[in-house]
Amino acid sequence: MITRSLLRVFLPCALAFTLSLPSIGSAQDFPSKSLRILVGASPGGGTDILARVLADKFSAGLKQSVVVENRPGASNTIAAALTAHDQPNGLTLLVATNTGQAIAPHLIKLSYDPRKDLQPVGLVAIMPNVLVVPSSSPYQNLKELLAAMKGKPGELKFASSGVGSTQHVGAEAFSLATGVKAVHIPYKGSAQAHMDIISGQVDMMFDSTSSAMSQILAGKLRPLAVTSPKRSLALPDVPTLAEQGITGADVNTWYGLFATGGTPPAIIGRLHDELIKSLQMPDVQARIKGLGGEIELMSVEQFTAMNRNEYDHYGQLLKASGIKLE
Incomplete structure (x- = not known):
């Protein structure tokens, strides 16, 4: 028979033992089944390529199959919504860009809050x-390009992969910084835009290096400036806008990995460790460099802060430029 005195000793010990056990969904039993990585763009683009690189490395590191699912449309927000509304168990991931995370939320009515329902x-x-x-x-x-834009206001055309894309926002930021405007010609993707630029039907484009590098290396596109604070490692001979006297028009394309909001911190930590390990692999670094990309290792906290700052930054830029979905 258990006496009250024994219970006073036994129950606290039992409780302490229970709390010390790994909880369901902890990093110790994660992942118990296959994962999927959602992509808000079509196959073959920069987002898709990076997702498939990560899927390959995560599959090996986590010892589970990882499937990439393309859900293009609505400025990358279809894939983001599916991730936001899934179970917070770390098994559904999203490779997102600032188009979906920081720009589209200010232009489209969403069924989720990217700052709360998607965990960086x-x-x-x-x-x-x-x-x-x-x-x-x-x-x-x-x-020479600026002189032509000033001499023929509203005549030159610039392409983008769609209204609210980083290509579109980059051009509008350039317009705000220089006081000159060009006509926006939106396309459904960079590949279609490249065809009309190369043929001379469109005059220019503020494209991401991941999309433009192959055409630049093939000699079909001529780079005039990079819109980052420092020169691109992939295009070291191309000056920045700031070096050419234009400030306030820095617009890059970044790619980040997200999980469903509410995913346990231990699982986020496990996924983050796997991401950092993957990004330090020479073949992954070579692949990203080949896309014109650069790797900057960040903690979860640093990337979370960056995600929020980008949301605020683009909100202000969109308001100043007057960009709206038609």
Whole structure:
């Protein structure tokens, strides 16, 4: 028979033992089954490529299959919504860009809050945007292009991969900084835009290096400036906008890994560790460098702060530029 005195000793010990056991969903039993990585863009683009690189490395590191699912549309927010509304168990991940995380939320009514319903895991890569013209363009440098824009206001055309994309926002930021405007021609993706730029139907584009590098290396597009604070490692001979006297127009494309909001911290930590390990692998670094990207290792806390700061920054920029979905 258990006496009250024994209970006073036994119950606290039992409780302490129970609390010390790994909880369901802890890093110790994660993952117990396959994972999926959602991508808000079509196959073959920069987001898709990075997601498949991570899927391969995560599969090996976590010893579970990892499937990439493409859910393009609505400025990357379809895939984001699916992630936001899933179970917070770390098994559904999202490779997102600042288009979906920091720009689209100010333009589209969403069924989720990207700051609360998507948990940052870590920064994957930063792709500087680059101002390009066709190789047949008469404009050999930024000074000549600006002179033409001022001499023919509203006549030159710039392409983007869609309203509210970083390409579109980058061009509008450039307009605000210089006081000159061009006509926006939105496309459904960079590949379609490149065809019209190369053929001379469109004059320029503020594209991400991940999309433009292959055409630049093939000699079909001429880079005039990068829109990052410092020169791109992939395009070291191309000056920044700031170096050419234009400030306040820095717009990059970044890619980050997110989980469903409410995912236990232990699982987020496990995923973050796997991400950092993957980003330090030479073949992964070479792949990202080949896309014109750069790796900056961040803690979960640092990336969370960056995500929130970007949300606020683009909210102010969109308000100043007057960009709206038509």
